[in-house]
Amino acid sequence: MDRNPFFFQHYGLTENDLERYLAAALSAGGDYADLYFEYLSSTTLSVDESMVKSASQGISAGCGIRVISGERTGYAYTDDLSPARILHAAKTAALIASGPAKTPSAGFQQKAARSLYPVTLPSVDAEITAKVELVMRADAAARAYDPRIKEVRANYGDELRNILVVGSEGTFAEDSQPLARMNVSCIARNETNSARGSSGGGGRVALDFFFGEKTPEYFAKESARQAILQLDAREAPAGDMEVVLGPGWPGVLLHEAVGHGLEADFNRKQTSAFAGLIGKKVASEKCTVVDNGTMPWRRGSLNVDDEGHQTQETVLIEKGILKGYLSDKLSAKLMGMADTGNGRRESYEHIPMPRMTNTYMLAGEDDPEDIIRSVKRGVYAVNFGGGQVDITNGKFVFSASEAYLIEDGHVTAPIRGATLIGNGPDALTRVSMVGNDLKLDEGIGTCGKDGQAVPVGVGMPTTKLDRMTVGGTARKDPGGFMQ
Amino acid sequence: MISTVQQESAPETTTDLKQLAHDLVLRAMSGGATAAECVIREGDEFSTLVRLGQVETLKEAGSKSIGLRVFRGQRAASTHSSDFSREGLDRMLNSALELAKITSEDPFGGIPEPSQLGSLSGDLDLYSPDVYSLPGEERISYARRAEKAALDSDPRIKNSEGGSFDAATGHKILANSHGFIGEYQRSYCSVAAVPIAQDEKGAMQRDYWYSVARNLDRLESPEHIGKMAAQRALRRLGARKVKTQHVPVVLDPLVATSILQHLFEGVNGDSVYRGASFLAGKLGQLIAAPNVTVIDDGTIVGGFGTSPFDGEGIPTRRTVVIEKGLLNSYLLNTYTAKKLGLQTTANASRGLAGTPGIGPGNYFLQQGARTPPQLIGDVKEGLYVTEFLGMGVNLVTGDYSRGASGLWISGGELTYPVEEITVAGNLKDMFMNISEIANDLEFRGAVASPTIRIDGLTVGGE
Numbered sequence: 001m002d003r004n005p006f007f008f009q010h011y012g013l014t015e016n017d018l019e020r021y022l023a024a025a026l027s028a029g030g031d032y033a034d035l036y037f038e039y040l041s042s043t044t045l046s047v048d049e050s051m052v053k054s055a056s057q058g059i060s061a062g063c064g065i066r067v068i069s070g071e072r073t074g075y076a077y078t079d080d081l082s083p084a085r086i087l088h089a090a091k092t093a094a095l096i097a098s099g100p101a102k103t104p105s106a107g108f109q110q111k112a113a114r115s116l117y118p119v120t121l122p123s124v125d126a127e128i129t130a131k132v133e134l135v136m137r138a139d140a141a142a143r144a145y146d147p148r149i150k151e152v153r154a155n156y157g158d159e160l161r162n163i164l165v166v167g168s169e170g171t172f173a174e175d176s177q178p179l180a181r182m183n184v185s186c187i188a189r190n191e192t193n194s195a196r197g198s199s200g201g202g203g204r205v206a207l208d209f210f211f212g213e214k215t216p217e218y219f220a221k222e223s224a225r226q227a228i229l230q231l232d233a234r235e236a237p238a239g240d241m242e243v244v245l246g247p248g249w250p251g252v253l254l255h256e257a258v259g260h261g262l263e264a265d266f267n268r269k270q271t272s273a274f275a276g277l278i279g280k281k282v283a284s285e286k287c288t289v290v291d292n293g294t295m296p297w298r299r300g301s302l303n304v305d306d307e308g309h310q311t312q313e314t315v316l317i318e319k320g321i322l323k324g325y326l327s328d329k330l331s332a333k334l335m336g337m338a339d340t341g342n343g344r345r346e347s348y349e350h351i352p353m354p355r356m357t358n359t360y361m362l363a364g365e366d367d368p369e370d371i372i373r374s375v376k377r378g379v380y381a382v383n384f385g386g387g388q389v390d391i392t393n394g395k396f397v398f399s400a401s402e403a404y405l406i407e408d409g410h411v412t413a414p415i416r417g418a419t420l421i422g423n424g425p426d427a428l429t430r431v432s433m434v435g436n437d438l439k440l441d442e443g444i445g446t447c448g449k450d451g452q453a454v455p456v457g458v459g460m461p462t463t464k465l466d467r468m469t470v471g472g473t474a475r476k477d478p479g480g481f482m483q
Numbered sequence: 484m485i486s487t488v489q490q491e492s493a494p495e496t497t498t499d500l501k502q503l504a505h506d507l508v509l510r511a512m513s514g515g516a517t518a519a520e521c522v523i524r525e526g527d528e529f530s531t532l533v534r535l536g537q538v539e540t541l542k543e544a545g546s547k548s549i550g551l552r553v554f555r556g557q558r559a560a561s562t563h564s565s566d567f568s569r570e571g572l573d574r575m576l577n578s579a580l581e582l583a584k585i586t587s588e589d590p591f592g593g594i595p596e597p598s599q600l601g602s603l604s605g606d607l608d609l610y611s612p613d614v615y616s617l618p619g620e621e622r623i624s625y626a627r628r629a630e631k632a633a634l635d636s637d638p639r640i641k642n643s644e645g646g647s648f649d650a651a652t653g654h655k656i657l658a659n660s661h662g663f664i665g666e667y668q669r670s671y672c673s674v675a676a677v678p679i680a681q682d683e684k685g686a687m688q689r690d691y692w693y694s695v696a697r698n699l700d701r702l703e704s705p706e707h708i709g710k711m712a713a714q715r716a717l718r719r720l721g722a723r724k725v726k727t728q729h730v731p732v733v734l735d736p737l738v739a740t741s742i743l744q745h746l747f748e749g750v751n752g753d754s755v756y757r758g759a760s761f762l763a764g765k766l767g768q769l770i771a772a773p774n775v776t777v778i779d780d781g782t783i784v785g786g787f788g789t790s791p792f793d794g795e796g797i798p799t800r801r802t803v804v805i806e807k808g809l810l811n812s813y814l815l816n817t818y819t820a821k822k823l824g825l826q827t828t829a830n831a832s833r834g835l836a837g838t839p840g841i842g843p844g845n846y847f848l849q850q851g852a853r854t855p856p857q858l859i860g861d862v863k864e865g866l867y868v869t870e871f872l873g874m875g876v877n878l879v880t881g882d883y884s885r886g887a888s889g890l891w892i893s894g895g896e897l898t899y900p901v902e903e904i905t906v907a908g909n910l911k912d913m914f915m916n917i918s919e920i921a922n923d924l925e926f927r928g929a930v931a932s933p934t935i936r937i938d939g940l941t942v943g944g945e
Contacts, residue, residue, distance in 0.1 A: 047587075051587035054560075055565075056561045058564060059565065059574070059575070062565060072537070072540070075544075077546070079548070079565040088692060092544075095619075151758060187757070230880075236907075238727050238941050271689065311596075324806065351542065385874055388873045393686070393688050393719075395886065395888070397873035398873065415875075417875060417882050418905075418907065419886055419907070420901070421872070469903065469904065471875065472884065473907045
């Protein structure tokens with residue numbers, strides 16, 4: 001094999017070493033062992049009060065060693081990549097098993113890899129002055145948008161994660177994963193009110209993305225627009241009503257309502273509200289939902305997952321019928337299903353588990369304007385903060401940061417932020433119209449599960465739900481609400 | 484058979500790491516810095532999860548990392564690394580010195596004055612090596628006993644996400660160019676259970692309970708934890724929605740703690756000086772009901788939020804944040820204190836990277852005299868909240884809207900469980916409308932609250 005991976009170059013690792021470490025990991029038996037080497041370099045910059053107040057760079061490197069024995073997982077890691085420490089960690093992880101030593105398969109096989117983010121110069125190695133320019137331009141553009149914009153914070157962060165995953169059955173996968181993101185947050189003030197706005201985006205892109213495709217001015221204006229809009233927002237209604245979700249980031253609905261509940265670990269353990277529902281109707285026939293880790297440049301995409309398995313596009317719901325789960329190696333093996341390449345982890349310190357990549361609903365046939373026109377009284381929500389779900393009872397929330405009333409088929413007044421709450425297994429059965437305008441989010445999503453954060457993407461077309469509970473405060477009905 | 488492996492080589496001693504921090508500060512100064520600060524953190528962690536009686540995961544590891552913050556006049560930058568090799572440290576140092584050339588001059592920047600620096604004396608009882616004293620089998624047994632107690636407590640507990648036992652120790656060293664060098668160690672252990680209850684229709688509800696302590700002796704029994712967790716899951720079975728209405732809301736201590744955390748963010752100097760807090764400009768004003776007194780105290784012996792010095796090397800202290808409803812003090816670090824023309828409250832929190840933030844010491848709402856059942860007994864119709872979902876809190880405006888579940892209060896009694904509802908209001912009004920505070924304050928972390936009652940909220944449902 002012709003290989004010169006990062007860790008061979010920088011740490012003098014050899015295939016021999018890898019075999020020795022895997023043998024130590026299987027020294028007490030076990031069905032499978034793997035090593036995850038990670039070298040992460042990162043930069044962050046922030047501008048506040050028009051000053052670059054903070055600049056930071058960091059390096060984090062280590063190796064995580066996992067041993068699987070039946071349903072049991074032993075895990076140990078070290079941030080010292082010397083052979084003695086890695087062997088020590090391997091022997092610690094090995095203690096999960098109790099039996100005669102096993103021998104890892106001889107030799108490694110490296111599969112042809114995708115190249116979803118072929119950056120020539122990773123942004124983490126680009127000139128810092130160019131990154132300073134980005135945050136300063138964002139600050140200027142947000143302030144220029146409107147004199148009522150009083151505070152602006154712009155952040156830029158990038159990283160390059162070099163990984164090498166080797167498994168006792170011969171897996172050998174390496175990847176170099178760039179990730180960059182910009183955020184602009186604003187506070188607007190008038191005589192009586194204050195309001196906030198925020199916007200951001202990025203992906204597995206090089207620095208030039210922010211000088212061409214999505215500029216600091218783009219994010220700055222969007223952030224400032226939201227803050228100004230919110231100055232005059234009125235109280236949100238409360239109770240059950242029709243809800244129209246705009247395209248893009250509102251796809252966080254799918255992430256919470258169905259995505260987490262379809263992660264294979266919860267279904268293997270029968271702790272998900274979706275357990276046992278494969279082949280059953282869980283959404284209206286207008287809904288087809290996929291998880292797709294293979295979209296070029298996307299924040300949630302990966303050439304290989306953190307277990308060295310190729311990512312893929314997985315259909316979760318097809319025309320309303322539940323089709324499949326998102327699996328990692330352990331769940332796939334224990335459930336007798338295919339590994340969908342969704343085994344992810346936050347870092348070498350963490351055990352991989354099934355996670356989403358980019359999760360979205362396919363476009364439908366409805367004209368977004370017709371969707372709005374069909375609503376007599378309801379809420380049109382276009383931007384969200386974040387969400388959360390209780391996997392077991394299926395209840396999920398997501399919080400609108402930009403939303404409007406719909407009155408007699410027209411979008412009218414902006415309303416204050418409100419949480420929307422629903423029940424995962426039946427929320428999508430109430431989808432009555434799906435727009436032809438599928439959009440993915442700008443690339444700012446981070447998903448947390450069991451204390452592990454990983455970057456993800458979401459997306460959806462304009463979508464109408466016939467009933468959802470809106471958590472506003474309005475006591476009086478401004479125009480027929482809360483009947 | 485499970486046992487632990489001993490370290491093959493002795494870890495570097497404390498003296499070595501203190502010397503290293505000190506040396507890096509000196510090297511930064513001779514490399515052109517006008518002030519410098521170095522932090523080193525090392526720690527060990529152990530965790531195990533037992534599910535349906537079987538060990539599911541065992542994790543054990545140690546780690547170490549270093550961070551450096553340098554100033555060139557009024558320009559600051561920071562770097563961090565997990566690479567303690569000569570080259571790794573050189574690179575971290577040089578990057579910091581280079582990076583500090585491109586940031587802006589900020590007249591309010593800098594490390595604290597020498598006279599402010601120091602460390603609380605005496606034993607703060609933060610570290611007990613006994614969290615690691617249990618043999619491997621015993622640790623697993625803690626997790627197993629907690630889960631078993633939950634599973635055995637009722638036939639409707641049919642499944643489980645497991646029982647767990649965790650232990651960790653941490654060691655922190657801070658050195659700066661005024662000659663400050665401080666260090667402390669802290670330990671932690673916890674036991675938890677997450678059972679799942681199922682009703683006759685197959686509907687499932689999950690809940691949890693846990694105990695956390697700085698040493699093993701103070702940990703509650705795994706059996707107690709398991710039983711509590713089971714009761715919490717069982718009482719959620721058969722939950723329904725309610726109609727949209729305005730009723731008194733009683734928050735159990737865990738969810739009341741989340742409200743206190745929003746208050747913490749509101750008095751956090753970083754949001755205050757930027758006008759990003761609904762409490763900016765309110766110092767000395769009435770911002771809460773007269774029965775509300777909130778204290779931050781980083782000096783409580785054995786506390787979860789206790790440390791001998793803050794993230795900048797200033798001895799921790801006790802600060803009355805709200806006194807009988809009046810906003811008495813913000814919580815500040817050196818930078819935000821200078822920005823606001825005030826004195827630091829020694830609440831600097833220092834991660835490895837970036838500028839110091841602001842974190843709580845032991846931060847709590849002073850308890851009242853009545854019991855939680857007495858509080859509930861006063862409510863004719865209302866909501867007892869046991870869980871909030873989501874992040875619908877806007878600290879700029881105070882707007883508050885979150886998903887909730889809990890129990891319905893009727894005629895002064897807890898009756899049926901409710902879920903898939905929202906609770907909404909505005910934090911400004913919510914603090915003014917804390918009409919009752921119970922007598923059940925208990926620390927399960929650095930932030931703690933007793934049961935409270937808030938009036939005037941909107942419950943959103945059918």
